[in-house]
Amino acid sequence: MKKLLIAAVALLAVAVAPKAYAQKTVGGAVMSPAKNIVQNASGSKDHTTLVAAVKAAGLAPTLSAAGPYTVFAPTNEAFAKLPAGTVDNLMKPANKASLIKTLTYHVVPGKLSSTDLLTKVKEGKGKTELSTLSGGTITVMSQGTKLYLVDEKGGKSWITIxxxxxSNGIIHVVNTVLMPN
Known part of the structure; x- marks a missing residue:
């Protein structure tokens, strides 16, 4: 009986313990859970456009702060899908407000794992809406265990990693830039 009770307590401890995340490689770099969002993204060769945009927008201090934040991080390929000239135009000092709005549309307060997102989708009967730092909303949906996002303009982006x-949240790599209204 005592062994059964010990086994039950151990199982309960595993069930309620915070999720441990394995280190992942993104853009050829091992992401360290000891580093913040900007530090890790700066090491990814797949996120050079995102990092340059974050710095141009003046958002590096925010995304280096305590958070926590959930970031849906578009790859360089995602930015390349935008119409020609869009990224260059957004990076101009005169368009800083639009750049900030676009980037903060990819950030949600709190730390939402894929399990958290799938749970919210199931509870929402197939979808859930997340409020972004820009003040907009992103709809999260699933196809099996694969998650995708729908932006306010109807564009779709898959979570690829x-x-x-x-150290200050969690990143989900996405294959398309999300566009706010």
Whole structure:
């Protein structure tokens, strides 16, 4: 009986323990859960456009702060899908407000793992809406265990790498830039 009770307590401890995230490689770099969002993204060769945009927008201090934040991080290929000239135009000092709005549309307060997102989708009967730092909303949906996001303009982006642990939150790599209204 005592062994059964010990086994039950151990199982309960595992069930309620915070999720441990395995280190992941993104853009050829091992992401360290001891580093913040900006530090890790700066090491990814797949996120050079995102990092340059974050710095141009003046958002590096925010995304280096305690958070926690959930970031849906578009790859260089995602930015390349935008119409020609869009990224260059957004990076101009005169368009800083639009750049900030676009980037903060990819950030949600709190730390939402893929399991958290799937749970919210199931509870929402197939979808859930997340409020972004820009003040907009992103709809999260699933196809099996694969998650995708729908922006306010109806664009769709898949999460290609999930649960990349950061000291100040979590990153989910996405294959398309999300566009706010």
């Amino acid at each position: 999930d649960d990349v642990a950061q």
